[in-house]
Amino acid sequence: MSLSDLKHSLRKLEFPACSKEALIKIEQLLVGRAAPTSKQLDIAMEIISEFVFCDADRRGGRRGGGLNPLQELQLIDIICDYLSACSNETTKNTIFLSLFGGMENQRKLKILSILASMAVSASSTPVLLAVGVWLQQMGCSSPQSLQLVENIIRDHFYLNTTNLTALKSLASTAPQFVCNFITAVTELYMQETQKPIKLPPKNLLEVITFWVYSTPTLCMSAQLNAAALPSGAIPMAAVTPLAGLVRWCAFAPLYIDEDAEMLEIPPKKIKIEGERGALKTVKAQSESQLYIQLQLGLLQSLRAWRRRGPPAAVAAQRVTALLPAVREYAQRLLDRGCKINTDQKLQDCLDRIGQAVQVALANGCVYGNISSLLASLDTLPENRLLRIVIKTHQQAI
Template sequence: MSDIRHSLLRRDALSAAKEVLYHLDIYLSSQLQNASLSVGDKGCTDLLEEFILQVPKERNCQPKRLNSLQELQLLEIMCNYFQEQSKDSVRQVMFSTIFSPQGNKADDSRITLLGKLVSMAVAVCRVPVLECAATWLQRTPAVYCVRLARTLVEDYCSLLPGSIHMLKQIFSTSSRFCCQFITAVTALYDLSSDDLIPPNDLLETVVSWIFEDPRLILIIFLNTPITANLPIGFLELTSITGLIRWCVKAPLAYKRRKKSSLANGATGTKMGKENALGVDNDCHTLYSKLHLSVLQVLILLQVHLTEKNLFGRLGLVLFDHVVSLVEEINRLSEELNPLNVAQEMELSLDRLAQALQVAMASGALLCSRENLRTVCSRLPHNNLLQLVISGPVQQPSHAALPPGFYPHIHTPPLAYPGLPAHPVQTFIPGMTFPYRPIH
């Protein structure tokens, strides 16, 4: 590798970067064929960091910076490389070698270049790059994944008005990337502040994807071998928890944003207020559609968990996340004054109750109703939520339930021991979801 480096130092920046890609491809292809691949090879890492990421290895050595045109040319070269490389294993290893964080000073340059590459791949529809990015999102700590998601949102929802259609079109070309992108943006936009409310174009795009095909957000889960201990600090297997958070917190979060806008005079004119209210109304309709789609996905999960022999063993909606969501609702309520957000709070709690009910029935949420009652005890009263958490404390084992059956919420009345219990509600796979969402 040292001989290659000396040769590269005599080249211009773009030519050197192209040469590194060429040598890396030969080296990694050879290692794959010999089954002796070492992705973390020091020589490979040093070359790509110095000549592709432009991070100098010597203190007195000035990096060969790429100007804007050269950078665009490099991105095009990389897009074409991944497009033309016929072996998926080589593509994936090459992508991982270049863009997997190493915990060093080159990581900022690495993630910045990745964001530009994936953004270009979205614009020109380079499916191999998007597929590699989907795998990268699955295997990389979430802190880096949300940075990539933020870059794409800024490019297609902020910097280039009207370009959102480019992002929408990848739904029909790379469903794996769409699935992981949704998981990343729900991790990024948690509605904890006005700045972390998803932009309208992003919201409309995500809702249109999921409403058209609710199974989209299950693609990674259905095609990933499930281990006993899922890695900590990475994206969730599905975006279900994040989407539930969006639907439940949206009424209160948008109320808070409207209050902040009025206080700051951002919508000081009558026309501005009407426009702001119109946008919020459109968003509330989208959240209602999203809520329905999430409930449909939860129902589908029961079949898939049973097929994978994970029903009652793997909770895709973690109880700890439910606890956090309840705490966030309480904070929002206190911040906004419960007397002024009664309608919004009712809608949030109705959605929470529906999500909890269907998640428990489908096996996505594993917890006792006693624990659920304890967690929800500080929430304002809500009839539907009270119905959901008022079931028996002791539940039969999920594993003992036949597939397709909903566990009892209420035990038969003790005053009528001779009467048979009501039949358990059965959900038939493939049927349209029989309930309407809370509007």
């Protein structure tokens, strides 16, 4: 069938029927034994623009207005149904990346954000796995990925009515998505360039802590499960969230006011199933306690790497990059006349860096210039654990 005949047949259908049929036609064009030709790719993009997102008219010009909110929801429902019914991962990712790759179009990003948020709400594994591949191919630190993740956080992690139990289950149902989601999230918070520093919302911290602590292999999911990509596609390297989590745990003592937060969090009362009307009072964890648990989960993840993956978990350069902020904090203490070797917050920060570096190096998780990393660590304020770690590994090089 020629392009003109294909378009003519689709134009006989009204929206949303034309979008549903267009997905089938796009699959026929792009999925096969060989990589699609440039002409087939161009045809698929034209069909997507005119019949899926309704951005273009029949002459290829931009159509004013695009989809209204109701039509956007109808399209999202069609895409969800298509992805859920697609049993072949390569086919599913081929169509998904064709629909949402590039993403210069803010309308598409808006639709993708709603789609991803709904998939999180419904725990839709097929959709979430496709979103996870999209995050990896776009780059978890790309502006588009960060915007998508911010929208998910806004929809699911700020409300007190959030169902955290459902969110926690995603680590087992869609681990690759969760892994890439965490990698992107760590780029949004606790960045030394932020003035003032931006902290993750407590619900988000609680869920990420649960994910990492309960599943030590989660942070390697994106690397151990290669994305099923279209023929001829260039796979983007999976970046683990471990370096970002090292930064979070190290910076937490410097920026979390433990006394204030403990007063803000009331006890939670929960009903234990099987006990007639009995209520059991459970004290909510403070943010400081969550970061302590997250640090332990991080160390468990680094230990698990030795058995499962190559030394590509933590880039030495990423750890080195967080050290200037620690030195600046120490300098501010000195400027105020404080003793840095007795400042508990600074020492906790240095302890956590030392713990993470020791476990990472001992388990072969670090890649890059390790000598440079150790030299940079040696410029930090005095800390007994760090000195032992530096001396031990400098002798081993």
